[in-house]
């Protein structure tokens with residue numbers, strides 16, 4: 001088992017840290033949109049239909065059109081996928097995420113990670129993470145989970161979104177062969193490595209964990225037996241069945257909510273409805289949930305959209321779900337838009353407070369007062385942070401040490 005070394009550090013620096021898990025938009029060639037029949041009335045119907053990506057004209061493209069077939073060596077790698085349906089003529093339908101790709105023999109799905117070999121679907125990145133590193137849990141971000149703890153972060157290749165602004169596009173928008181480097185860690189080896197490093201948490205992050213689902217799940221099953229905590233950072237486009245299975249072995253989830261409009265999700269080649277449904281399922285499962293909203297000027301920064309999103313979170317999840325407004329910086333294919341003005345973020349924060357959300361912070365603004373978490377009861381600082389560093393923790397036995405107010409989260 002090879003340990004991360006200087007090359008790994010360089011790779012990590014290359015991919016640009018955690019930030020938001022991949023997302024972005026390109027043409028959604030060849031994927032098929034499917035939405036939940038049990039659509040919750042609380043999710044706007046427009047968030048499930050009428051997207052240009054649902055237009056049948058987009059389904060003329062083979063899903064793996066842009067993906068070269070891997071060579072024979074690569075074909076011997078991977079693990080059979082858990083959620084798929086065999087179809088006629090050796091085709092398969094992947095049932096893991098809401099793209100529901102139909103994949104022909106020898107081709108891969110939209111995420112570049114799932115390959116049809118003789119009518120069986122394989123996850124080709126299983127046991128082959130392209131990024132392995134330790135990070136503070138605050139970087140995920142998770143503000144109510146073991147503050148100041150280190151986690152072992154694991155990412156692979158590929159993504160089921162095409163966010164134009166993706167900060168980790170070097171990983172997320174390439175296949176494992178295109179990245180050209182990876183570690184070999186079985187799930188047992190990954191867990192042993194976390195134990196060796198003496199970290200409290202294993203996080204599946206950097207790229208979308210859904211697209212390496214079987215690896216995430218196997219690591220989680222083993223890690224739970226060893227007393228480690230399991231976290232993952234996702235765009236929330238996973239189907240309900242695999243989601244519920246993974247939640248059984250999960251302590252906390254960070255979900256990127258790209259906005260509260262079709263426009264915001266067009267920027268990520270997706271639909272908002274399934275993501276909102278995922279948020280509800282996580283909350284109902286009793287798994288600790290935090291939400292990140294990357295505020296991008298002209299894409300999702302209108303006062304109305306931010307207020308609607310905050311109201312939906314309050315009414316359908318809980319006012320106690322932490323919401324992180326994160327600052328956008330030009331990146332990948334969204335370089336013509338300037339960084340988010342600080343006052344836009346402060347306005348968003350004020351709106352969230354006005355709506356009644358209790359734990360709202362600002363990210364990607366190192367040193368801002370609202371890197372820190374405040375008690376909703378007495379307004380004293382609960383956790384003082386400077387960027388990702390915890391400098392003061394005033395939570396004792398899950399309560400504010402000033403007024404005794406109970407603070408939800410994972411504290412021990």
Ligand code: SF4
Pocket residue numbers: 031094095096097098099100101108109110111112113114159160210211
């Ligand atoms: S996980 Fe990948 S192959 Fe499966 S439906 Fe989603 S994008 Fe398609």
